[in-house]
Amino acid sequence: MFRYTYTLALAGLVFAQFIYAGDAVAKENLLVGKRLFNSYCSLCHGEDGQGKGVLTAKLKLEKPPANLTDDKYQSQNVEDLLRLIQGYNRDNSTMPDWEQVIPERNLRNVAAYVLALTQTDMRIRGDARRGREIFRQSCVACHGYKGTGNGVLAKILKVKMINYGSKSITQISDKEIIKTITEGKGEFMPPWKSTLSSEEIKDVASYIRSLFKP
Numbered sequence: 001m002f003r004y005t006y007t008l009a010l011a012g013l014v015f016a017q018f019i020y021a022g023d024a025v026a027k028e029n030l031l032v033g034k035r036l037f038n039s040y041c042s043l044c045h046g047e048d049g050q051g052k053g054v055l056t057a058k059l060k061l062e063k064p065p066a067n068l069t070d071d072k073y074q075s076q077n078v079e080d081l082l083r084l085i086q087g088y089n090r091d092n093s094t095m096p097d098w099e100q101v102i103p104e105r106n107l108r109n110v111a112a113y114v115l116a117l118t119q120t121d122m123r124i125r126g127d128a129r130r131g132r133e134i135f136r137q138s139c140v141a142c143h144g145y146k147g148t149g150n151g152v153l154a155k156i157l158k159v160k161m162i163n164y165g166s167k168s169i170t171q172i173s174d175k176e177i178i179k180t181i182t183e184g185k186g187e188f189m190p191p192w193k194s195t196l197s198s199e200e201i202k203d204v205a206s207y208i209r210s211l212f213k214p
C-alpha cells in the first residue's frame with residue numbers, strides 16, 4: 001500500500017513537472033497491462049473482456065468467465081479490481097491463481113487495462129513485427145515465451161507441445177503448421193481462424209519457424 005501511494009505521488013510529481021513524461025508513465029502501464037491481459041486473460045475472458053475467449057468453449061466450466069466489460073467491474077477503481085483478481089476464491093474455481101504468475105505491480109497494470117477495455121480510444125494497435133507480437137499475445141500462455149512448450153497453462157491443462165527450438169519442429173511441414181493454427185488440434189490447441197487473419201497466421205507461423213536454431 002505504501003509503495004502504491006509512493007508511486008502515485010511520484011507519478012503526480014513527474015506529471016506536474018513534465019507533462020509528456022507523466023503521459024509516458026501512464027501509457028507504459030497500460031501497454032504492460034495489455035500485453036499480460038492478451039497473454040493470460042483473453043484466453044478465457046476474450047480479447048474484448050466479454051468472457052468469450054478461445055478456451056472458454058473447450059473448458060466445461062461450471063460458471064462462465066466473468067464479462068469484465070460489465071458495469072459490476074467497470075465501476076470499480078484499480079485497487080478494488082486488483083483485489084477481486086487476487087482475492088478470488090480459488091478453491092473450486094477455474095480462475096487461475098495469478099499471484100503465483102504475475103507480480104502484484106504488473107497485476108495492477110492488468111487491472112488498469114481491464115478498466116480501459118470499455119474506452120476504445122485507449123486500445124493500442126499492434127506493430128510491424130507482427131508474428132512475434134501475435135505469438136507473445138496469443139500463444140505464450142501454452143507454448144511458453146520462447147516456444148519451448150512450458151507455458152503456465154501447459155502445466156495447468158497438463159498438455160504437451162513441440163519445443164519450437166528443437167529438431168522435432170522440422171518434421172512438420174509449413175502446410176501442417178498453418179493448418180494446425182487455423183483449425184486447431186486435439187483438445188486444447190484452439191482454432192485461430194476467427195481471431196487471426198490468414199496473413200497473421202502466416203506471420204506467426206514464420207515466427208515459429210525462426211525459433212529453430214540448428
Ligand code: HEC
Binds near residue numbers: 088093
Ligand atoms: C482458464 C480460464 C481463465 C483465465 C485464463 C482467466 N480467468 Fe478470470 N475468471 C475465469 C472464470 C471461469 C471466472 C468466473 C468464475 C466464477 O465466477 O466462478 C473468472 C472471473 C474473473 C473475475 C471476476 C472475479 C469476481 O470475483 O467477480 C475477474 C476480475 C477476472 N476473472 C480477471 C481475470 C484476469 C485479470 C485474468 C488474467 C490475469 C484472468 N481473469 C484469467 C476464468 C479465467
Ligand code: HEC
Binds near residue numbers: 043160178189
Ligand atoms: C490453450 C493452450 C494453447 C494455446 C493458447 C495455443 N496453443 Fe498451439 N498447441 C497447444 C497444444 C496442446 C498443442 C498440441 C496439440 C496436439 O498435438 O494434440 C498445440 C499445437 C500447436 C502446433 C502444432 C505443433 C505442436 O506444437 O504440436 C502449432 C504450430 C501451434 N500449436 C501454434 C500455436 C499458435 C501460433 C498459437 C497462438 C496463435 C497457439 N498455438 C496457441 C496448445 C495451445
